[in-house]
Amino acid sequence: MTRSPPLPAAARGVIAKDRGALARLITSAERRDPAAASALRALYPRTGHAQIVGITGPLGVGKSSVINGLLHHLRSIGRTVGVVAVDPTSPFTGGSVLGDRVRLERDPSDAGVFIRSMANRGHAGGVALATREVTRLLDAFGFDVVLVETVGSGQADIEVRDIASTSVVVLVPHLGDEVQTLKAGLFEIADVFCVNKADLPGADLAAKDLRELVSLGPGPGGWKPRIVTASAREGQGIPELWNAIGAHERFLDETGVRADAERKQLAAELLALVTEMVEREVSSGLERDPRLRELLDRVARREVDPRSAAELLASRVRGRRAPGR
């Protein structure tokens, strides 16, 4: 504190491996607090070393068991692990739907593990941004692997693809018809499929079906999704799953696909950040600025149509802090 610190205190705490500082900064990022910006800025050059693995899939397929299995496997081979759970039903989140089903057997004194759950209520874009920043904080803190758990319904909720370098889609042999159809959307996300609960009847058939679907064509950059069967709760198939993830990571490096993928992720993030900023300005403007309130009244009276009003609003946002004015 004496020599005019070059870094914000929060960033220094993270660099000094202070878990409390990490937790507080994560909370700040999650709340979309502008005050987190300076620490995030300071820590950004320290990121890019962790392997970010997304674990997604419909509700009830055992994503948490898979993460639990990976957590144990990774610790047993000496890797440190951060977990970000963006799933209202995850036992990692505490307030869990499946809370009683997956028992998390982890050593609370193990400094090689950090688990954080994100509230995924509210604005999906905001949660995605927060998740990305939290992942980055765990990366900067020095975890070797960051696992990001999201609920994937095949619809865009949080696009784990925009955050992780490898995305694992967890499925079970028999899903309801509807979920089965939603699975289609998950195909665009999956680098690795994990058919969990492989002890259930139909697991081999499900894996075979997936293999046929996968054989229809390679994914981005020529990668052909791997398919792994597992009984995560019994720990079966987890090393094989980790190997499949590793194969994809090597593919990313050897083909140069990683640089492209990262650039796309960053572009998506920048877009979301700009949107967040504009949304904030417009919301507060509509609440406080009398001229904007009057504009809204005119739309309500059907004197101005919404698209025209939005054009006016957009130009006002643009004008407010335009450079050179």
Add this chain to the structure above:
Amino acid sequence: MTRSPPLPAAARGVIAKDRGALARLITSAERRDPAAASALRALYPRTGHAQIVGITGPLGVGKSSVINGLLHHLRSIGRTVGVVAVDPTSPFTGGSVLGDRVRLERDPSDAGVFIRSMANRGHAGGVALATREVTRLLDAFGFDVVLVETVGSGQADIEVRDIASTSVVVLVPHLGDEVQTLKAGLFEIADVFCVNKADLPGADLAAKDLRELVSLGPGPGGWKPRIVTASAREGQGIPELWNAIGAHERFLDETGVRADAERKQLAAELLALVTEMVEREVSSGLERDPRLRELLDRVARREVDPRSAAELLASRVRGRRAPGR
């Protein structure tokens, strides 16, 4: 065409009750085509007469059966009906998941009905905007009632609350644990609960549970959600459902809550429209503008952090078309 038409052709078509013109304009709005703006502008003063009813709920509860039932009931009492279905679609088939299950028994020559399904692929915000504009087009065309069907998981997907004046949440007596919990989010949406498949065991219990939950407190403006049991496929409970919807509509008018609710919806729409505009500009900028591409490269090289880059981007968007420049 001789006397310099005051209205765009598309708008004139809709006013002249040309269903083909309506369908084309809907497609244009759905594609977020800026060319639809002039017709939407011209038609906007003609909106506000239809009763917009949202029908939402988890997958598999029979929302389409309920809509089918309402459709028949409304036609039998002489009301014309537009339906906008925001169904999850398979990217492989482009078809509806529930397509084969509910047989829509409607007379294709009945000019009092218009059904349109929306692809809900891609950006949730874009789909919400499109759904709102399509609803408005059906309103301008002159339908008495517009039913908007969305999948509600309790998470924000498409917020039917932002579109409809009355929102019906359809549930079934027994949902899985997980869906049951997600239902909590649906509580904030529901003006009317419809417990469908009332012939299943547990229907009375489910209705009783709901009644207890509802008794915990009134919703916005003091409305206490109504609970209706139905067997939509057998047509049972549908007139009662329509009565409950009507009761909410009268509540909106008698208490003045309607004006407030509409203003909130419009504010949300304006915000989403501005966001859409900014997103378009930033996306195309990141693709085409060499300076923005260079900015992205610097972020990828970790020379600039994402939040700082987004600030720069936002100010550039603001500057580009600022008034008075």
